[in-house]
Amino acid sequence: MxxxxxxxxxxxxxxxVGLVLIFSxxxxxxxxxxxxxxxxxxxxxxxxxxxxxxNVGYYLFAILFLIFDVETVLVFPWxxxxxxxxxxxxIEIVIFFFILGLGLLYAWKKHALIWE
Amino acid sequence: xxxxxxxxxxxTFSEPWWKVFYDFSLLTKNIDTGLHNAMSPFWTTVTEMLxxxxxILLFYALVGLFLVYAERKVxxxxxxxxxxxxxGPFGIFQTIADLIKLLLVELIPIKKADKFLFNLAPxxxxxASFMAxxxxxxxxxxxxxxxxxxxxxxxxxxxxxxxxxxxxxxSSNNKYSLIxxxxxxxxxxxxxLSVGLALITVxxxxxxxxxxEIVEAQRTGWFIFKGHIxxxxxxxxxxxxxxAETNRGPFDLAEAESELTAGYHTEYSGIKFAFFFxxxxxxxxxxxxxxxxVFLGGWMPFHVGHWDGFNSVMDxxxxxxxxxxxxxxxxxLMMWFKWTFPRLRIDQLLTLEWKYLLPINLVxxxxxxxxxxxxxxx
Numbered sequence: 001m002x003x004x005x006x007x008x009x010x011x012x013x014x015x016x017v018g019l020v021l022i023f024s025x026x027x028x029x030x031x032x033x034x035x036x037x038x039x040x041x042x043x044x045x046x047x048x049x050x051x052x053x054x055n056v057g058y059y060l061f062a063i064l065f066l067i068f069d070v071e072t073v074l075v076f077p078w079x080x081x082x083x084x085x086x087x088x089x090x091i092e093i094v095i096f097f098f099i100l101g102l103g104l105l106y107a108w109k110k111h112a113l114i115w116e
Numbered sequence: 117x118x119x120x121x122x123x124x125x126x127x128t129f130s131e132p133w134w135k136v137f138y139d140f141s142l143l144t145k146n147i148d149t150g151l152h153n154a155m156s157p158f159w160t161t162v163t164e165m166l167x168x169x170x171x172i173l174l175f176y177a178l179v180g181l182f183l184v185y186a187e188r189k190v191x192x193x194x195x196x197x198x199x200x201x202x203x204g205p206f207g208i209f210q211t212i213a214d215l216i217k218l219l220l221v222e223l224i225p226i227k228k229a230d231k232f233l234f235n236l237a238p239x240x241x242x243x244a245s246f247m248a249x250x251x252x253x254x255x256x257x258x259x260x261x262x263x264x265x266x267x268x269x270x271x272x273x274x275x276x277x278x279x280x281x282x283x284x285x286x287s288s289n290n291k292y293s294l295i296x297x298x299x300x301x302x303x304x305x306x307x308x309l310s311v312g313l314a315l316i317t318v319x320x321x322x323x324x325x326x327x328x329e330i331v332e333a334q335r336t337g338w339f340i341f342k343g344h345i346x347x348x349x350x351x352x353x354x355x356x357x358x359x360a361e362t363n364r365g366p367f368d369l370a371e372a373e374s375e376l377t378a379g380y381h382t383e384y385s386g387i388k389f390a391f392f393f394x395x396x397x398x399x400x401x402x403x404x405x406x407x408x409x410v411f412l413g414g415w416m417p418f419h420v421g422h423w424d425g426f427n428s429v430m431d432x433x434x435x436x437x438x439x440x441x442x443x444x445x446x447x448x449l450m451m452w453f454k455w456t457f458p459r460l461r462i463d464q465l466l467t468l469e470w471k472y473l474l475p476i477n478l479v480x481x482x483x484x485x486x487x488x489x490x491x492x493x494x
Contacts (some may be wrong), residue, residue: 005165005250009169009247009249009250012169013247014243016246017243021238027220028219028222030222038227039290050288050293079319079320080325083320083488090489101475
């Protein structure tokens with residue numbers, strides 16, 4: 001199968017959701033009530049809007065993730081050719097992981113990994 | 117008329133029909149040549165697209181329905197209950213009844229919600245899981261798209277689901293949803309690393325990222341046995357982190373009922389809620405089938421050294437059964453985790469990933485590279 005067929009899967013997924021939503025919209029009963037369209041939250045009326053500031057901890061982990069994820073993407077091609085290249089590839093990845101480990105250690109010592 | 121000619125071409129098999137169960141490429145090639153003889157290349161492609169699309173969609177829906185049923189049954193037996201047992205024999209039609217009920221529920225448009233993002237979120241979660249399923253090899257020759265970067269592609273696409281989860285939580289205008297989505301985002305992106313590194317361990321051993329070649333390389337032995345201790349450690353890490361990545365089991369604090377109502381999908385009603393539910397189960401199926409494909413040999417039968425009699429008996433079981441069996445074994449393990457361990461707190465969750473799994477994984481990749489370099493694997 002050709003790789004362009006991924007578009008097909010995208011379209012099938014989108015049309016599956018769309019068609020089922022339309023179908024449900026048609027067959028489901030409808031009724032109106034002023035309180036019905038309020039956010040449910042946990043049962044009591046909602047105060048204000050939700051789009052406020054959130055804990056900075058999430059942001060720190062997102063930044064750390066970005067660093068390590070780019071590293072993962074870099075390591076994938078290395079992993080494929082590792083067998084052929086041999087010792088050179090191994091020494092290089094040891095150096096690479098050593099530097100990366102230092103980065104993780106730095107974040108650790110800076111208490112970036114502690115949830116506050 | 118043309119379809120009839122195509123069907124006649126397909127029906128002329130050169131080999132016994134049951135051979136198809138051992139090599140699906142016989143059937144697919146037959147259909148392909150049959151269609152080519154009957155119509156122009158353009159219409160052949162369109163027809164094949166339709167066939168594949170419908171088949172994958174059916175498979176997707178059926179597996180989703182079955183997994184919901186299986187989860188409820190497994191959970192019930194773990195808790196010494198009976199589980200669903202009224203609709204149909206052993207309650208197997210329970211999820212279909214639930215589906216009809218969910219279809220009949222009104223879709224409530226939340227007044228204060230961000231309408232566009234609120235409606236977009238179910239699309240993203242479903243499309244992400246649907247595109248991931250395209251690259252999974254189900255059996256010998258039964259493979260929708262065989263990408264040469266299969267492993268990377270599946271990780272990348274299944275990680276897109278987190279965008280849907282974040283959008284759902286953000287757009288709902290519900291504080292609990294937002295907290296749930298934030299937790300879920302932090303959790304999924306953190307455990308994404310472990311999943312990636314655990315798969316890198318196997319890619320080193322296989323020397324390729326193409327799923328068909330990875331499976332083919334396991335003809336002489338599954339990677340979990342071939343790769344000695346590092347492969348086994350990678351398998352354990354993959355199990356833990358993929359459970360976390362699918363928001364399941366002890367890591368389901370994104371939808372911790374006792375504190376967050378239902379997490380990021382609190383505001384969704386009817387079939388929109390069902391989409392999130394379906395996507396969760398399909399993500400579980402996808403990670404389980406990756407675990408089965410990459411570590412447990414995919415559709416390869418179980419072989420032991422020089423026990424020729426035993427091996428030939430194992431060869432009689434069709435590859436598709438092997439694949440399904442392994443996948444459901446991993447799914448059962450994940451369900452077992454869910455109903456055995458208590459839920460973690462977010463700080464414990466992040467500590468587990470960043471202070472334990474990630475350093476262990478980095479060292480494990482190096483160990484695996486060394487083992488491969490020394491030729492210590494089988």
